[in-house]
Amino acid sequence: MWNGSRRKFLETTSVLAAGSLFGSSLLAQTPLGQRPQQHKSVKVLFPRDRIPMTFIIDDSTCLVNMGHFCIPQFHACYPNREVYNKPWYTFPREIPDSFVREFGEWCAENGVKGKYSIVPYPSCVGWMDRELPGWSRKALQDSLKLVRDLMLPNWDIHPEMITHTRVINLKTGRPFDEISPATMENSYPQEDKSVDELAAYLAYALQILKNCGLPCEGVTTPGGFGNKVKPKLSLAVQQAVRDVFQSEIPHLFKYVVGAGESTEPSVEHVSGLGTDDINLTVNIPAGTGDWFGGWEGDVTPQPDRYATEDASSGRLVELIEQGQPGFFLCHWPGMYSNGTKNGFHTFQRVVNSIHSKYRDRVYWMKLSEISRYWAAKELTEIKKNGNTITLNAPFATTNFTISAVSTQASPQITAAQKQIALSEVRNRSMLKPGTWHRDGKSSTLCFDLPKGKTTIRMA
Numbered sequence: 049m050w051n052g053s054r055r056k057f058l059e060t061t062s063v064l065a066a067g068s069l070f071g072s073s074l075l076a077q078t079p080l081g082q083r084p085q086q087h088k089s090v091k092v093l094f095p096r097d098r099i100p101m102t103f104i105i106d107d108s109t110c111l112v113n114m115g116h117f118c119i120p121q122f123h124a125c126y127p128n129r130e131v132y133n134k135p136w137y138t139f140p141r142e143i144p145d146s147f148v149r150e151f152g153e154w155c156a157e158n159g160v161k162g163k164y165s166i167v168p169y170p171s172c173v174g175w176m177d178r179e180l181p182g183w184s185r186k187a188l189q190d191s192l193k194l195v196r197d198l199m200l201p202n203w204d205i206h207p208e209m210i211t212h213t214r215v216i217n218l219k220t221g222r223p224f225d226e227i228s229p230a231t232m233e234n235s236y237p238q239e240d241k242s243v244d245e246l247a248a249y250l251a252y253a254l255q256i257l258k259n260c261g262l263p264c265e266g267v268t269t270p271g272g273f274g275n276k277v278k279p280k281l282s283l284a285v286q287q288a289v290r291d292v293f294q295s296e297i298p299h300l301f302k303y304v305v306g307a308g309e310s311t312e313p314s315v316e317h318v319s320g321l322g323t324d325d326i327n328l329t330v331n332i333p334a335g336t337g338d339w340f341g342g343w344e345g346d347v348t349p350q351p352d353r354y355a356t357e358d359a360s361s362g363r364l365v366e367l368i369e370q371g372q373p374g375f376f377l378c379h380w381p382g383m384y385s386n387g388t389k390n391g392f393h394t395f396q397r398v399v400n401s402i403h404s405k406y407r408d409r410v411y412w413m414k415l416s417e418i419s420r421y422w423a424a425k426e427l428t429e430i431k432k433n434g435n436t437i438t439l440n441a442p443f444a445t446t447n448f449t450i451s452a453v454s455t456q457a458s459p460q461i462t463a464a465q466k467q468i469a470l471s472e473v474r475n476r477s478m479l480k481p482g483t484w485h486r487d488g489k490s491s492t493l494c495f496d497l498p499k500g501k502t503t504i505r506m507a
């Protein structure tokens with residue numbers, strides 16, 4: 049939900065970022081924690097040396113159209129804000145499963161991956177793991193099954209807090225009586241909270257999705273949730289996701305970064321490096337606003353802001369050309385566009401434009417895949433002795449790609465006493481696990497990185 053808090057973040061961080069091409073605004077907010085030694089001559093590149101792409105969908109859930117149900121609750125808190133005076137009662141109350149199917153199938157056919165929120169108690173309408181007033185129990189269960197079967201393989205499922213509107217009293221399971229910014233999730237908390245208190249709130253949301261058979265490795269914050277406690281929020285995500293799902297690599301989507309700032313994820317609050325119990329949070333930003341149909345669903349899409357028809361300009365084109373991850377954002381009601389599907393159609397156009405120009409330069413990933421890759425990229429120890437590179441990886445990842453000083457012979461990779469065979473490819477765009485490429489100065493190697501020790505002989 050876009051309520052201005054993310055924009056505020058943009059203003060603050062563009063000041064912080066001044067002076068460098070890509071400021072590390074996310075890094076400035078939250079402690080990174082431990083880092084291993086990484087030899088300067090070896091660089092970990094993006095997976096397959098391509099631009100990682102992901103599509104982040106906020107405000108989705110089963111059946112309930114958040115555009116319809118959120119607005120009256122926001123209006124009650126902010127009666128003078130124009131945006132909350134929209135005629136929500138004319139918007140459909142449901143985004144049907146037939147649309148989820150159409151969207152999910154098209155994305156699967158076109159290789160699109162990303163994050164799909166399931167708000168656990170959307171606008172206090174009903175509980176995803178119990179009963180959704182206005183729909184039969186079977187309709188709810190069918191809808192959850194569709195998410196598990198169709199969406200889960202290519203999308204990370206996140207709770208977007210509990211209701212996305214009212215703050216829930218965890219002791220009673222009911223919204224607080226008072227209606228004020230302090231009791232709306234988008235602006236919660238208004239005062240300092242401990243990591244434990246924040247983690248308890250996140251865990252409550254995660255547990256409902258666990259009850260629905262939806263595994264989560266991360267969370268999305270609604271609007272400005274946690275803005276006053278950013279470093280603690282990152283740690284609370286780590287604790288809550290590990291508590292409820294025992295995930296190895298918890299991640300968070302909260303921030304939108306502007307032009308001139310890096311869209312690379314930041315690996316935060318790292319502790320226990322070198323032991324079997326490593327803690328970390330991967331913070332993944334979006335590099336665009338929502339320029340499709342908005343969180344309300346009635347906004348006119350502006351697809352050219354992502355990419356023009358011929359992909360000659362637009363923010364995604366800019367990111368790809370700058371060698372930055374192309375992580376972009378929308379809200380689910382803005383895909384459905386109150387039944388016209390206008391947002392979805394313009395999204396399809398954007399993806400087709402990007403693919404027609406950059407098909408062999410981009411690589412679609414869901415957020416948990418991005419998190420795993422960045423955890424390996426940032427936390428693998430890299431040593432070099434003569435022509436031998438030694439990697440010590442706390443996390444395995446597929447498509448691990450490094451560049452090192454060029455060699456004449458084929459590099460020899462050994463992990464757990466086994467050789468990983470590499471064949472040479474003529475073109476960088478042909479890099480995939482088990483291949484390497486050389487140009488004048490450097491060799492690029494792509495392979496599935498196992499956890500533990502890997503030795504690479506470059507001579």
Ligand SMILES: [Zn+2]
Nearest residue numbers: 049106107270
């Ligand atoms: Zn939202």
